[in-house]
Amino acid sequence: MTAFAFQTQATDGKARAGRLETAHGPIETPVFMPVGTAGTVKAMLPSSVKATGASIILGNTYHLMLRPGAERVEALGGLHKFMNWPGPILTDSGGFQVMSLSGLRKMTEEGVTFASHIDGHKVMLTPESSTQIQRQLDATITMAFDECTEWPAPKDKVAESMRLSMRWAGRSRSAFRAREGYGQFGIVQGGTFEDLRHESVQALTDIGFEGYAIGGLAVGEGQEEMFGVLDYAASALPADKPRYLMGVGMPSDLVGAVQRGVDMFDCVAPTRSGRNGQAFTRRGTVNLRNARHRDDPRSLDEACACPACTDYSRAYFHHLIKAKEILGAMLITWHNLHYYQELMQKMRAAILTGGLDDFAAHFHAEQAGGDIPPL
Amino acid sequence: MTAFAFQTQATDGKARAGRLETAHGPIETPVFMPVGTAGTVKAMLPSSVKATGASIILGNTYHLMLRPGAERVEALGGLHKFMNWPGPILTDSGGFQVMSLSGLRKMTEEGVTFASHIDGHKVMLTPESSTQIQRQLDATITMAFDECTEWPAPKDKVAESMRLSMRWAGRSRSAFRAREGYGQFGIVQGGTFEDLRHESVQALTDIGFEGYAIGGLAVGEGQEEMFGVLDYAASALPADKPRYLMGVGMPSDLVGAVQRGVDMFDCVAPTRSGRNGQAFTRRGTVNLRNARHRDDPRSLDEACACPACTDYSRAYFHHLIKAKEILGAMLITWHNLHYYQELMQKMRAAILTGGLDDFAAHFHAEQAGGDIPPL
Numbered sequence: 131m132t133a134f135a136f137q138t139q140a141t142d143g144k145a146r147a148g149r150l151e152t153a154h155g156p157i158e159t160p161v162f163m164p165v166g167t168a169g170t171v172k173a174m175l176p177s178s179v180k181a182t183g184a185s186i187i188l189g190n191t192y193h194l195m196l197r198p199g200a201e202r203v204e205a206l207g208g209l210h211k212f213m214n215w216p217g218p219i220l221t222d223s224g225g226f227q228v229m230s231l232s233g234l235r236k237m238t239e240e241g242v243t244f245a246s247h248i249d250g251h252k253v254m255l256t257p258e259s260s261t262q263i264q265r266q267l268d269a270t271i272t273m274a275f276d277e278c279t280e281w282p283a284p285k286d287k288v289a290e291s292m293r294l295s296m297r298w299a300g301r302s303r304s305a306f307r308a309r310e311g312y313g314q315f316g317i318v319q320g321g322t323f324e325d326l327r328h329e330s331v332q333a334l335t336d337i338g339f340e341g342y343a344i345g346g347l348a349v350g351e352g353q354e355e356m357f358g359v360l361d362y363a364a365s366a367l368p369a370d371k372p373r374y375l376m377g378v379g380m381p382s383d384l385v386g387a388v389q390r391g392v393d394m395f396d397c398v399a400p401t402r403s404g405r406n407g408q409a410f411t412r413r414g415t416v417n418l419r420n421a422r423h424r425d426d427p428r429s430l431d432e433a434c435a436c437p438a439c440t441d442y443s444r445a446y447f448h449h450l451i452k453a454k455e456i457l458g459a460m461l462i463t464w465h466n467l468h469y470y471q472e473l474m475q476k477m478r479a480a481i482l483t484g485g486l487d488d489f490a491a492h493f494h495a496e497q498a499g500g501d502i503p504p505l
Numbered sequence: 506m507t508a509f510a511f512q513t514q515a516t517d518g519k520a521r522a523g524r525l526e527t528a529h530g531p532i533e534t535p536v537f538m539p540v541g542t543a544g545t546v547k548a549m550l551p552s553s554v555k556a557t558g559a560s561i562i563l564g565n566t567y568h569l570m571l572r573p574g575a576e577r578v579e580a581l582g583g584l585h586k587f588m589n590w591p592g593p594i595l596t597d598s599g600g601f602q603v604m605s606l607s608g609l610r611k612m613t614e615e616g617v618t619f620a621s622h623i624d625g626h627k628v629m630l631t632p633e634s635s636t637q638i639q640r641q642l643d644a645t646i647t648m649a650f651d652e653c654t655e656w657p658a659p660k661d662k663v664a665e666s667m668r669l670s671m672r673w674a675g676r677s678r679s680a681f682r683a684r685e686g687y688g689q690f691g692i693v694q695g696g697t698f699e700d701l702r703h704e705s706v707q708a709l710t711d712i713g714f715e716g717y718a719i720g721g722l723a724v725g726e727g728q729e730e731m732f733g734v735l736d737y738a739a740s741a742l743p744a745d746k747p748r749y750l751m752g753v754g755m756p757s758d759l760v761g762a763v764q765r766g767v768d769m770f771d772c773v774a775p776t777r778s779g780r781n782g783q784a785f786t787r788r789g790t791v792n793l794r795n796a797r798h799r800d801d802p803r804s805l806d807e808a809c810a811c812p813a814c815t816d817y818s819r820a821y822f823h824h825l826i827k828a829k830e831i832l833g834a835m836l837i838t839w840h841n842l843h844y845y846q847e848l849m850q851k852m853r854a855a856i857l858t859g860g861l862d863d864f865a866a867h868f869h870a871e872q873a874g875g876d877i878p879p880l
Contacts, residue, residue: 169824173831175812198799198824206802206820214816405831424573427581437550441589445581449544449573456548456780456831 134313144391147481153311154218159393162470168193169213173459176215183471186218188396192227200266208268221269223260229278257301272314274302281349288321296333313340327363342367343374364391404463407451422504423448436468509688519766522856528686529593534768537845543568544588548834558846561593563771567602575641583643596644598635604653632676647689649677656724663696671708688715702738717742718749739766779838782826797879798823811843
């Protein structure tokens, strides 16, 4: 069996290149995890997800517990087998989705009671049940159950919420059953208040986890404020454990966060945007629904090696989107995930050679240059 | 350059195994053509379509002329390049879709004027313009423009409609520009009236085409009646040209039609059903939306080599369909196309060894046996 072990291979400023060994295979960091909400990375075959370079994906506890149900996934051999993804899977705790998706909610010290967004039936989620559900799903990385702090909120509210999450982190840890090659991450809260973030880091490291996530960001505070938090919060975390910035982000968010010492990311942006005809490229965001692409025989990005860029024209993507063809979602999602993975690989390569700041400068210049002009 | 040439390699009763050489590659018959209505076989990458064993696909003139437009497809290098399918493409003439999809229609000797189902704008389609559009699309096989005869209809109406289609067939032929490796097929009409079908065959063979289609079937007359027409209409066609039964059909339709001498087929059934969670298998049709599959860890068909059957459970398909996940459409479409291609390959192999009737008996017995019982 493989130990769940993280090793830093190189640093470049605050940035780290590392390797995380897990029961389901190794993960080279910095890493982006495609989101596979309901047991599928939307519009992608698992083999295609792998072909983009992804080594680990994320599953959503909230969605999976409601449908098909954690007991069912367990009976069917776990999420890896169920969805044909033998590699590592990180599951969130469900807390964020309870806030963003479900109906009536009631929060107590015990946990949160909510109404399913599918059929309205009442469900209670606690640190113990969230941890158990993630075990039933067979998550390689289990997340501690936390409260998603509202934003913006006054400091006393943020402190209260963070301290509840820290008590829940302790209960989540107690409920976690250690298994070789599996790990559990605690989640730092505290909003944009430095002293609260430090208090949260201290509480979590006192408990002790295999990795640490930074939660409560990318909720509307803006990139500058987010980077401000990362400036102190990322480096306050133990150097010998992976650091995961939850729900982030846009390509420039990833670059700035890696420069600040973050190792792991997840975000629905590449997949959701892909289904909406929006492509992420080295030259910025390209909206393929725009009529300027209608007669354009050129590649989305002639330097990109993904099947969408090598085999099809912008005109074809425009057509697929206008005609609401599933293949449009399939191809643009593929491109976006490929772009995200390549971005992470390039950052990793730059860290290994001490060139991350140069890479970042090049990245920002290319993004600022914008898309190729219309024909 | 390759001549557009059909060769019969073996016969078994009325059934034929053949090979059709085209400018875009060879086609072994009997063959099923997946439908790629709007420049994509829905929910499938072209490489996946090819992986199912497909050698030729169908494109719909009506859809493509309205969006993205035939001139645009031509300017972008033709349909093969546009949709990344270098193999043969057959395009229909648009006549059938005008009847089934468009709004207000006006039929004259000249052609048909109709309102686009997309934006309501008025369009006229004639034998000449249909043929030109198919050339702009770069169709390997162009279909003559015909009127889709209503069903049921009295004999005089059917005769009148068939004779109009025969005059249009002559005009379609005159408008067709011969190119090496390309061909044009005429379409036999005449409903379920044997003398009208023979009159239509005579009219078309007097004109002379590279292949002949049988139209106006699978419109509600039922399998028995359809086979009744094929009993005389298929073998009345020239033996040295391919015979194409348009818009057919269910697996048992294909078997019966091949036994009656048909070489080529197209139908939306495998792709449309795939998007609706309905799978075609050797044991009959399986509706994966049905709750009986919810906890079933078994393969859809353990003897099927497609990725859907080798890598996933019925429970997973059920989940994907309930959650309206795109991957459900992708995988079940893939399976259905794989099943159709395998069925055609098995019939071809049986014809080559003189065992088609035995194969058909085995096919019907397996279908009649039904799906595996629930767990």
